[in-house]
Amino acid sequence: DTAVSQTPKYLVTQMGNDKSIKCEQNLGHDTMYWYKQDSKKFLKIMFSYNNKELIINETVPNRFSPKSPDKAHLNLHINSLELGDSAVYFCASSQDVGGSYEQYFGPGTRLTVT
Amino acid sequence: SQQGEEDPQALSIQEGENATMNCSYKTSINNLQWYRQNSGRGLVHLILIRSNEREKHSGRLRVTLDTSKKSSSLLITASRAADTASYFCATAYHTGKLIFGQGTTLQVKP
Numbered sequence: 001d002t003a004v005s006q007t008p009k010y011l012v013t014q015m016g017n018d019k020s021i022k023c024e025q026n027l028g029h030d031t032m033y034w035y036k037q038d039s040k041k042f043l044k045i046m047f048s049y050n051n052k053e054l055i056i057n058e059t060v061p062n063r064f065s066p067k068s069p070d071k072a073h074l075n076l077h078i079n080s081l082e083l084g085d086s087a088v089y090f091c092a093s094s095q096d097v098g099g100s101y102e103q104y105f106g107p108g109t110r111l112t113v114t
Numbered sequence: 115s116q117q118g119e120e121d122p123q124a125l126s127i128q129e130g131e132n133a134t135m136n137c138s139y140k141t142s143i144n145n146l147q148w149y150r151q152n153s154g155r156g157l158v159h160l161i162l163i164r165s166n167e168r169e170k171h172s173g174r175l176r177v178t179l180d181t182s183k184k185s186s187s188l189l190i191t192a193s194r195a196a197d198t199a200s201y202f203c204a205t206a207y208h209t210g211k212l213i214f215g216q217g218t219t220l221q222v223k224p
Contacts, residue, residue, distance in 0.1 A: 004156075031210065041200060043157075043214040056211055090156055099144040099206030100164075105156035 003027050004106040006091050012112045013081055020077045021109045023091030031055075032074040033092040033103065034066060043090070049074055050097045078111075086113045118205050118215040126221045133190040135218040137203030138183075144206045146179055146186050151200045151217070160188075160201075193222045 004025045013019055025032060034046040048056035049068040063079045074091060088108045094101040118139040127133055145164045149157040161177045163170045170177045176189040190197055200219050204212040
């Protein structure tokens with residue numbers, strides 16, 4: 001069974017559209033994350049949720065809105081997509097907060113905005 | 115910026131050789147973690163070393179941490195073609211945030 005899964009794997013869309021990426025983990029972890037990896041492989045944290053509560057919210061445009069319906073799911077909705085949003089988005093989970101735990105990453109969603 | 119720096123950015127070696135990657139960071143950390151990313155895939159956790167530890171081993175991997183120099187190194191011994199990947203260090207803070215370096219791209223030639 002896949003520990004952290006994301007859908008879709010690829011997403012190609014036009015500027016101005018709204019899209020969502022879904023993430024699920026079956027590890028029983030309390031904390032989930034969204035990261036953005038740009039074309040230079042630079043990986044930056046966007047959001048973190050612990051037990052459905054937002055705990056890390058980096059400087060991200062408010063066009064990006066995470067939603068955690070339960071602690072096993074963390075979805076990312078993006079409004080009014082822009083060319084600069086093209087990147088690979090990774091979901092991850094860890095046992096708890098505090099930076100003391102390893103993170104488990106999903107396979108990534110490659111978003112291309114045209 | 116808390117972002118760490120990795121060195122070298124790219125490394126090409128022959129199978130059987132050892133590979134060493136270095137990571138430097140700027141502020142006090144909770145722990146430091148190393149991850150591997152194969153092309154087109156997600157990151158896989160390799161080793162976590164806590165701020166009060168100096169060295170850790172896992173199979174062919176050896177990680178050292180020098181908190182006085184704010185640096186860490188990852189040594190892969192007897193490399194294999196399958197070790198070809200990007201390797202990232204990530205510094206962890208009490209806030210739960212992981213800050214990733216820009217990675218070292220390792221190519222192991224058969």
